[in-house]
Amino acid sequence: MLSSPAACPCGRTDARGRVLDFSRCCGRYLEHFDTAPAPDAESLMRSRYSAFVLEDAAYLRATWHAAQRPGVLDFEPGARWLGLAIRQSRETGPDTAEVEFVARYRIAGRAVRMHERSRFVREGGRWYYVDGDLL
Incomplete structure (x- = not known):
């Protein structure tokens, strides 16, 4: 796993538009998975993006x-992650949700844009990534 950054890779901002510190954002979920589950599907999506940036396979598999x-x-x-944009996040049922996002990265000098609508389910009070459709 790569070292934890100061600014959260997911790009979530505070009320003043400043990117949150990793420890105040996705870090709390990645570093304390057993005691601090992501509270909603969007937060899980953001923390999974951060886990990809940090190459945290254990967190990705657990979620x-x-x-x-x-x-x-x-x-x-050699992938260099460039950013995450959440296009839409919505509950589709009492324990299901969808998050549409665009993740950008660069590989061998080539820009890649991944646009997906991901599906999530909540079981036992925890959100899990199920699957997604590329758009």
């Missing part, structure tokens, strides 16, 4: 629904 969880997680060597 992936067991029915869809991959056996092995590989990271793109």
Whole structure:
């Protein structure tokens, strides 16, 4: 895992438009998964983006629904993550939600834009990523 940054990679801002510190944002979920679950699907999406940036496979696997969880997680060597934009976050039922996002990164000098509508489910008070559709 890479070292934790000062500013949160997910880009969430405070009321003044300043990016939150990692420890006040996604860090609390990544570093304290057992005691501090993400409170909603958008926060889980943001923390999973941060986990990709930090190459935290353990957190990603722990927050992936067991029915869809991959056996092995590989990271793109040399990927440089550039930012996350949440387009929409909505509850689709009492324990289900969708988050539409755009994640940008650069690999070998080539810009990549990943646009996805992700599905989440809450079980036992915790949100899990289920799957998503690329848009």
